[in-house]
Amino acid sequence: MSAVDAAALTAWVREFARLVHEQRDALTQLDAAIGDADHGANLDRGMTAAVAALEAQPADDPAAVLKTVATTLIKTVGGASGPLYGTFFLRAAGALDGDDGRALAAAVRAGYDGVVARGKAERGDKTMLDALGPATDALDEALAAGKPLGEALGAAAQAAAAGRDATEPLVARKGRASYLGERSAGHVDPGAASTTLLVEAAATALAGRG
């Protein structure tokens, strides 16, 4: 089985960028309902730049791939998504030690912890954590149960999607949707939706690795 190397992580980033571009208008529509109608456009701009940066300077080191994505997102996205996604990739890059599934899961866990620290939100606040948290847990649990990485990422993607769907009835307590109070209920959180794409991209691009 091939390793979770720089090429594999680059494939993950490219697949995430492709999904964000494809879902750009859908993400923006979710954001229009409870935010300010720019999530799809901002993340698409950032991920397009991240893919371009990886093409301009291909990295052999897996952590360098994640770091390039992090600094590009922090430089280009702005808003709340820039620092949050940027912090996810930056902390994941810092924690990545090895090229197997366990190493990837530890990096994802570090990225999740970074998003918690930067955004000061908790699960249930109707944010990206509601997808990223369950996905991170599912990934760890599946690997601990001896599942191969592809299957574990599939479980993580399902957990992310379930977490995303579960944000619909929630009243937002963090982020711009929180200004709506009760009116934020009845809509899926756009950050949880884009985070689900991140995990689905990993399941697609990294199946058969680790």
Added chain:
Amino acid sequence: MKKLINDPADVVPEALRGLAAAHPELRVDHENRVVFRGDAPRQGKVGLVSGGGSGHEPMHAGFVGVGMLDAACAGEVFTSPVPDQMAAATRGVDGGAGVLHIVKNYTGDVMNFEMAAELVQAESDTEVVSVVTDDDVAVQDSLYTAGRRGVGVTVLVEKLAGAAAEEGRPLAAVADIAKRVNVNGRSMGMALTSCTVPAAGRPTFDLPDDEMEIGIGIHGEPGRRRVPLAPAREVAEMLVEPVLSDLDMTGGDGVIAFVNGMGGTPLLELYLMYAEVVAVLEKAGVGVARNLVGSYMTSLDMAGCSVTLLKADDELLRLWDAPVRTPSLRWGA
């Protein structure tokens, strides 16, 4: 969508080119999208940096100049600028007396400014203090939420802290003025129409002809409730009363009353609203010491207005009257 634009993706850099052409007294760093005072950095003067998403013009770039901001960072429409921009602005206004960041309380703005301050402080001795504005009474403040939004009071903070910095006061004193203004100011806004983000191409929300949104912010986000359209007199009450019930404004030296247009409302209606606001204040026993009427913190082409009241004192009134020379606010200089 009918807008005077070329490509939606180029709106912000192209507007900055126009600002630079119209105001040669300012210096525009096009790469970082930062507007500087032409003479920045001023040695020994505290540097004031603000910034935020574009679409709120004239805030913030229109308030760069003598007696107000030293630099303003322009983000994408309704999107916080990125840390690199804020760090470039901070370095560019550092005259040895420290830099004050004036940040509106939105999750993205707060996080990006935080990261910028970390960047600058990791590489230099520049002292950076942040003041976060959160004056919007439409949002319930709580430990468990993102807190109130920073809206109209931000313009007053930039004017008053700017005047204090221009007098040569130290960083801590300038920051104190900014905090005092934020603590003593409250705002409430309403919309008659939504607004259209150029990249989205259609209005952010639909608002029927006979309804209005009460408690809106400045990003075209829907408000807290939707009510039937009402005469200006009643709208003034709906905006002023929540402000007064949140903060007692009676007594003392009166208030600075700021009636702000959201971008798509004519000055004719803003003056009409100002008269109604004054009438509500008179009934409540609140005196108006100074006022500001006009579109200073907008939400693209949204029609509507916000009311900001700042409980004033002698010192704040003196700072208010101090000279200011910026593209969009100028008197006495």
